[in-house]
Amino acid sequence: MADDPQWEAPEGSWASSAARRRNMQAIRSRDTKPEWLIRRLVHAQGLRYRVSARPLPDLRRTADMVFRPAKVAIFVDGCYWHGCPEHYVPPKTNSGYWSEKVVRNMQRDRDTNQRLKEAGWLVLRFWEHEPSGTCADIIAATVLTRRADSRNP
Template sequence: MSQEKPLPEPWAPPAGSWASSAANRRSMLGNRNRDTSPELLLRSLLHAAGLRYRVAAKPLPSMRRTADVVFRPIRVAVFIDGCFWHGCPQHFVPPKTNPDYWRDKIGRNMQRDRDTDERLAEAGWQVLRFWEHQPAEECAEIVKVAVAARRSILLKR
């Protein structure tokens, strides 16, 4: 005979959780931090163009941040920023629930992006940032031109 499992307790967020509801928590946990559709499309175009790269890699070993696409030998780091998470001036709409939290969270993300750009530039990297809504074909062309330019500089050395 099988034993019946007890019914689950009413949902409550874990202590210290940012989630305001079970649905919000599920939604937030479902957000990808890599291999998003815009990233996959860009990577597919770059690969088809014969470019090889690292995915979700640290440009600098001492930095805890990763770029979406990294061309390590020529020091090009590519980031595809989500409109919500990085505060796109065109598409970002602040949530009505818990607005103070989200304003601070998105502000910190934007500040971290600028800090990352500065640290990589100081280390001799070229940083390319794209919004998720930008056409992948245009982004791929920009990346191809940047990679070719950096390679030609290295060959002249």
């Protein structure tokens, strides 16, 4: 298979080599270190949430953390995959494919934000390089405020 030196990518495959395929398969889509650190700090502040959940059942997208009653969806975006203006570096190999992938991710992020906003949700997005403590404090303050506001209409 991919470990076999004779392995060749199927025609039309995103894997340009066996090594690239292994590398891409190892990338986590959830439970990344930045997500884990932020979740741990938010949990320590006494808040409970859903992990990798769909805020809206009919929207095929998952948020990293979901606070359903407060209608707050949290996304911790990776600098490469979501096109961080500070840290994104265009790929040197197969740049057309990967650059287009990042652009599609950014478009999907904007669409997700809009759809959730239209449904009454608040979306908070953080970059993976942002300090976890700062992110956790913003999340906690936002969720607590939204909870208090919903109790006092």
